[in-house]
Amino acid sequence: MPSVQTCVAVAYMRVSRGDEHGHDHGLGHGHDTDTSLQSQRAAIEAWGVRRGVALASWKSDEGISGSTPIAERPGLVAAYLALREVGAGVLVAAHRHTFASDAFVAGLVEQAARARGAMLVTADADSGDEYVSAEAELQESWPVASEGGEQAWTRGAIDLFVAYQRAVIRARTREALSMKRARGERLGAVPYGYSLATDGLHLEADAAEQAVLLRVRELSSAGLSQREIVERLGAQGIVGRTGAPLQKTQVARILLRVAA
Secondary structure (H helix, E strand, O other), X not given: OOOXXXXXEXXXXXXXXXXOOOOEXXXXXXXXXXXXXXXXXXXXXXXXXXXXXXXXXXXXXXXXXXXXXXXXOHHHHHHHHHHHHHOEEEEEEOOHHHHOOOXXXXXXXXXXHHHOOOEEXXXXXXXXXXXXXXXXXXXXXXXXOOOOHHHHHHHHHHHHHHHHHHHHHHHHHHHHHHHXXXXXXXXXXXXXXXXXXXXXXXXXXXXXXXXXXXHHHHHHHOOOOHHHHHHHHXXXXXXXXXXXXXXXXXXXXXXXXXXX
């Protein structure tokens, strides 16, 4: 394997699901600051000129979110392999969220690079704020103050704060759903056997559908299989909410709710 050189880098680019300009139309990853592959390449090339670093290999992922695990990013996996192939000591991207928009994934991306003897660097050509590995920057900036130390600490704090915010949002969502459930308010689609009350919030038993539920339970208790229950209900003219005969999947869901 070639010796690792910090004057040689592998470049990594990524754009999320979206249009050709890289605008992220994914599932709520609001911290994914993707730009087009062309603009990312230009930023990295400018960085290489400023730093006197040779860009020995270029790898990219398209249509992949910043929270996607390493194993599901063929371009990033290829970039790690290229580090050893060309003896590069640097894995560079245009900005930090190219590597990851999720704090946990960002840590794994950095660890994987370090395992190959390389450090992560971001060009950030527009701001002049070049991000090297979080661990390296913190070692340099704390406890001894140095140029850029406050920025390094701030970036690490922001990543942790974002992860904390997500945990808080998940906890609040669970709490809100629990309160709605305790008040008997509807959660999602109206389950079979119930209808929405006139207040638009609470559920009330639907007599006709409750009778169907009772019949399904009786047939199951009698030892009939789900297929046999479907056939028996069809023969008796019992239909579902849409007026069509109940199918096996619907019967399975009804029995699953009973078991729960």
